[in-house]
Amino acid sequence: MKIPELQARHVWAIVLIGYLIPAFIPLGMSPVISSATQTVYDTIQALPPNSIVMCGGGGVFAFDLESSAGLIAALKQMSKLNVKVVFYPMWIETMQFSKYCVDSARVDEKYGGPWKYGRDYVILPYIPGNEVGLVSFLNDVKKTVSTDYAGTPISQLPIMDSLNNYKDISLWICAQWDGVTILRYVTGEYGIKVMWFAQSSAYSAFGPYMQVYPGKIYITNGALGGAQYEKLNGIKGLGHAALDSNVVFTLMFIGFLVLGNLTMLYGNKKVEK
C-alpha cells in the first residue's frame, strides 16, 4: 500500500485542529523552572529598594507578545519590592508594548496597584537611533531625553532625579526581539547586568551570550521561560496558556517529520510543490 502525499489544504486543516485542541481540551501543563529563570527571579528579588531598573529594547509588538508573559510577572514582582522602573522604547512599537505590559500587570494605582506614574515608573518616548541613542542615553540621560512619552519634562518626574547615566542603573530588563543590541552595549560596554525575557527563536540564537558574560546575562526561553517566571510569581498568564499549544505542536512536528519520511519510503514519488 502506498502512502499518499499530503496536500497544503490537509496541513492547514491539521494546523487548525492543533490550534483548537488546547482551547477545548486544556492539558494544564506546568513548567519546570530552569536555572536561568530562577537566577533572573533571584536577581530581581535581591534588588535593594529604590533601585533603578531600565526596561526596554527594540521590538515589534506582536512578536514581543511571547516575551510579555515574563515581563508582566516581573513587573508584578518589582512593584512589591519598591523598585523603580524606567521604560526605554528603542523601537516605535515598544512604547505601546510597555503600556500593554504595565496595564496587564495591574501595577499602576489606577488599577489598585502600588505604583504611581512618575514616582515609581516612567515611560520614555521613542528614542531613535538604536545603538547611537542607547550609547548617548547611557552616557548622559538628561542630554538624550528631556521629556517622557506625554511631553512632561523629566525634571517634573521624581524618579528621573536619580537617573543621570549608566552608573545609576542597577539592572536592565529586556523583553524585546532586539535584545542582542542591549547585551552588546549595556553589558558588553557598560557592564550592567541584563535579564532578557527572550522569544524562543532569540533564545536559540543568542542563548550563548550567557556563557560569554557569565553572571552578567541571563536569558529565559520564550513562552516556556515566561510560564516558568509566572510560576515563580504564583500567577498564570499567557506563558501558561502557550504551554499547551507548545506541546501539541511539538507532537505535530514529530508526527509530520515521521510521516514525511514514511511517505518518501512508501509513497508516490511526486511531491506537491
Next chain:
Amino acid sequence: MSTMDSISRFVRTRITRIVIVITLLSAVAGYFFSSPEINNLNAELNLWNMNIITFTLFIGLITIYFSYSKSVSQRSTNWPFRLYALVLIIVWIVMGLYSGLYSDMYQTAFLSTKITLHIAILGQLIFFYLSAMYRTFRVKTLRTGILVIFALAMVVLNSPITLSNWSAADQISYWLLNNPGMGGARAVVLASGVGGVVLALRILMGLEKGALRATGG
C-alpha cells in the same frame, strides 16, 4: 556642466565624504581614547544622528504619501490597497495627535487592529513550519540526516513535556547551543565584524565606489 550641476556634484562627492570621515573618526576616537573633548564631540554627533533618524521618519511618511497618491490617481496595480493605506495613515495621525499615543483609546485601537492582525500573520507561520517538516526534512543523505537529528533535538529538548519529565534535557539543549551552535555563530559574527571593519576602512580611504554615492564621483 552647469553651475548647479557642479555644486551638486561637489556636495555629493566632497562634502558628504568629509562628513562621513569626521563622523567615523569621531566614533573610532571616542571608543579608543578617553579625551573629554573627543567624547563631547562624539556625544554631540550621536545626538545629531538621532535627530536625523527622527527626521527620516517624516521623510518616509511624505515619500510614501506622494508615491501612493500618484499610484491612486493613475489607477495603477493595487491602487485600492494604497488608497486604503493613505486613509489609514491620516486616521492614525489624527487619532494620535487628538488622543495621544499613550491614551487608552489609541492603545485599544492599536491592539484591536494592527497588533491582532500581526499576531494572526505570525500564527500562520506554524503552517509553514509543519509543511517544511513534512516536505523537506526527508532523510535522503547523511547531511539531511544530521540536520534532521539536530532540528528534532532542539524541538524536543525545549518542549515543556520533555523538560517536565527529563531534567537533563535543559542541560543537553544548552550544551548544544553553547558548543556546536556557538562555534558556527561565532564564525559568522567574526567574519561579518571583520568585513565591517574592512568596509569602514575602504570608505575612509575613498576606495568604496558608490558608498552613499559619495566616493564614486
